[in-house]
Amino acid sequence: METIFLILVGGMTKASIYFLVAAGLTLVFGVGKVINFAHGSLYVLAMYVTYSISTGLFGGGPYSFWYALVLTPILLGAFGCIIERFLLRRIYGKEHLVQLLLTYGLVYIFQDIYRLGWGVMPKIVPHTTFMGGSMSIMNVTIPQFNLFVIFCSAAVFLALSLVVSKTSFGRFSRAVAFDEGMCELLGVNTQAVYTGIFALGCFLAGIGGALATQLGVVHLGMSAHITILAFILVIVGGVGSINGAAVAAILVGMTESFGALFLSEFGLVLIYLVMVTVLLWRPFGLFGKPAF
């Protein structure tokens, strides 16, 4: 019973991180119609930036990680604006293959940037003392930080849903996703919407990456796994759907945790089984529409 509960919390923690990454990707995908292979690389970049900020800039003080948690997403968002403005803007509406090539090239470039900037050794961000302890619920000891991650992710989910449904930016985004040409005719600054959406996606990847540094080490070989996982989540959840991304993240996070319990290393295979089952049942994802 205790094991199950622990795995449940572990699965939810994973799901929270996955959701933060997948939500950004699904937005960029759904609104900008761009296949961004580099999204996972941005998440890994966020992890490295968090490492630098919390160990370098703030010298590893007790609250250094929390400063990093605030600063990293903002930096990532700003960086996202630059990438969007100078690279992605050239490939909107082009063939899928061109988008794949460009963003896949970015993966390679980022990979070398990590190596140049941070070296080949895995990096460990020192654990925070604040929220770094553990607490016991129903006689099970659970790290406080895991609960914090789950809480953060839930808050982001709520905030995103509100932004998309209630604010004017959200309305513009949905309109641009629906019909870009018509939006331009009506005087919507579509370029600004695209830039905003991409920056938002990077911002979310920044939050996810910053939080994830407290749960494991940062190393060079991470981006492939997280990128592919994020795409699986987006496809399982349905392109452009935040609810879909959340449900898919929980589904996959749980599958991974319980799979690790029963099949040890081959738990990964289960994720693909889930994906195939969902896609056979609903080819456009749980919450997706056949249009795109």
Added chain:
Amino acid sequence: MLRDDKSVNRTKAALGTALALALLLTPLLIDGYWLHLLMEIIILGFFAISLNLVMGYGGMISFGHAGFYGIGLYITAGLLKHSGLPLPLILLTASLCGALCGLIVGYLCVRLRAFYFAILTLAFGQLIWAVIFKWYKVTGGEDGIIGVPLPEFLSNETTLYFFILAICAFCIGIIYWIVNTSFGQVLAATRENSERTECIGVNCNRHRLVAFVISTFFAGLAGGLYCLLSRSAFPDLVEWGKSGEVLLSCVLGGMYSFFGPFVGAALMIMLESLVTSFFTDRWPLVLGTIFVVVALAVPQGITGYIQEKLQRRLATLKQTGATP
């Protein structure tokens, strides 16, 4: 227009003959590292042409071909090391296993369009990689399989070269024949407009699936041949990096010309050897930049670019009334 032109055809035939002669005579001139490089080009070129059957002709972007390549690679390595089977049988097994996995993956993927197809094949390719990477007992995990013994008759490098050349040339010939059969024409039609093709009574998905299986069969074979060359098998060769490399070969060379991917593969390998000889570990950065530049500047590929220029040239020549 260009295709009907007799002089262009004659040039093409002459180029082909020259290339064939060059490939036959090179082992007399070069050996060691350069011959090794040439073999790598031939294998990657063959792999790229097999991928292009799916990509250029079928219009399906497969980002998971390294998986099938890897299956061929590991099966060849394992069988050469632990069984006494004759080599042709081993290579056939490797290709068939690649095709079998291609059948399963293809069955699940061909119903999906464009980027869904790309992401799904990528996911399955990575699944194959993950299994190979984690299944330490059989595949050796990260350490891979090293010291694969070759049969007696291939111990000579020149013989190995001709063996690889012969198989690749034969299989490229088969693919060339396939794309020119009615099957190949229908496949291209499904790429151009699948709705119309469906309307005249063609089962598009079945054509896509058959093309995918054929392509993965040859991808498995390419992996098997690479094992003969490297005498080892590593999980790095199965990862999505390899899929991206061969995909870039196709695009760089030009997807809409039959030999374009081969040209792209040759460029890639030569560039890699050039870059790594100057800056040992900056290859990813250079490769990434090539990806970005190709995507932004020449998405139609090198051969596509040349063909465009030639066509424009011919058109202007015809307009001005001069004879080429």
